[in-house]
Amino acid sequence: MAVDLRQVLSAFLTLSLFGMLSNMVKHDYFDSSEEAFEAVSSVQIGVIRVEDQRTGDLRDGPWKEIGHELKPCWTKPAPFVEEPKGYVTFSLTTGPGHHELQIANAVTVARFLGATLVLPEIRGNELGESRRFGDVYDEGRFLEAMEGVVRVAAELPAEAAAQPPPVVRIPDGASEAYISAHVAPLFRRTRLVRIAVLFEKSLPIKGVDAVACLTIHAAVALSAELRRAAAGVVDELRSPGRSVEGRFVAVDLRVNQDCSGDELDKKRGCLTPSQAAALLTRAGFGRSTSLYLTQAKWQQGLESLKEIFPRTYTKEDLIDSEEIKRRIFVEGGEELGRALDSYVCTQSDVFLPAAGDVIFGGAVAGKRIAAGRTQVLPYAHVARRCHC
Structure with a gap:
């Protein structure tokens, strides 16, 4: 039925x-x-x-x-006006459903930390296999939607890419309190973190998450x-x-x-x-x-x-x-x-x-x-x- x-x-x-x-x-x-x-x-x-x-x-x-x-229950978050303090990197894995959630979580983390978000690569099933973000998704639309929400860079600058970033694993739906306790201390020391989203440890979503809704509905498109x-x-x-x-x-x-x-x-x-x-x-x-x-x-x-x-x-x-x-x-x-x-x-x-x-x-x-x-x-x- x-x-x-x-x-x-x-x-x-x-x-x-x-x-x-x-x-x-x-x-x-x-x-x-x-x-x-x-x-x-x-x-x-x-x-x-x-x-x-x-x-x-x-x-x-x-x-x-x-x-x-x-009708959307959300509005675009207030513009982020501070100068970025560092960089957040991540990768897209598994498939489009996971991709949108991975992006939404990364945007949330970068905005809270006041960091520049680096466009992710898309990893394939084979070791070493990857694609550019723009090979699958509309890069221009994403950048336009993120304007005022979080600063986005196509890649890490050479000085930041000199050494591997520390990896922080976060649950899907991580709150600001969670980010403050588990991600922010490391970011303040290194000014560079790489996040990985753990879906098996997802946290319950309460109310309307404007940043995630904007990212999923307005920013990510083929x-x-x-x-x-x-x-x-x-x-x-x-x-x-x-x-x-x-x-x-x-x-x-x-x-x-x-x-x-x-x-x-x-x-x-x-x-x-x-x-x-x-x-x-x-x-x-x-x-x-x-x-x-x-x-x-x-x-x-x-x-x-x-x-x-x-x-x-x-x-x-x-x-x-x-x-x-x-x-x-x-x-x-x-x-x-x-x-x-x-x-x-x-x-x-x-x-x-x-x-x-x-x-x-x-x-x-x-x-x-x-x-x-x-x-x-x-x-x-x-x-x-x-x-x-």
Whole structure:
């Protein structure tokens, strides 16, 4: 069942942009791999239960219209006018959901310390593999959004880069009190720190964090080249040859992840292709439904899903930019592919997070809620409150 979360939002202000979902998971998304499909008539979202309100003909899916965009609950922080006292460096790792949180935490730390933030490199899965920030994200937009919030440098000056910076590990959502106690003393001595964000030790977010909201919603966006490629994938999925009435479901599903069905997998919402197919079928989606899978290339393990939903595609089928294809599939640019996936999943009519990646799933769900695209199957935990 696709759930219109605006009913929840109207009573609960908003559940906004993602944050650390694993910190908020207090129940199983799926009681068991079989019971989930028997229980799709209701979905547990936090402490609120949203009952099945499907109406009409469900042969082609319980589609709902896009709602109104939510208004930001935050305003731009007061300008930072002091001269910077040193530098904060960091790296981006794992994927776009993590990236946005890593950037938000780094901006918060640098602003509190009165430091210059150095643009991060994006680390790949292989040792020594890295990309420039501008290879994936819009560097100009980031610099413009950060004006007055924190000073940003493209790289460390030579004198500061002469020796490795001390590394400070902080939990996601670190407060000013935490930064003051655990980061500031070292920074005052060295004038240079490198931070690493620990997501397994996330701290609860209270109220509206204006700096984090500004960073996530206004500062971090795909590079123009990657955005064009992602928008092209969405346009192709909505074309008459690919879909019915221009609608599609995005499924975060990767067959290289082993969904064993144990307790951890159930909490993460990790589904096999056949389980995902069963859930979509029970939710009312028919054979004519078009699916976009975040799996990079087609693999044999996806056949059970395509037997039920013949219009199932991966990015390999849909990207028209040969340059982007080369960077993703030849050069091993997994982070580029995941960034493209994030855009497509945010723009889809319905989203099913089935890969057990709660950071990615929550990032997408939060952006969808803010944009009025509230059809998410079957969980949507988001931690940071940014919209009302």
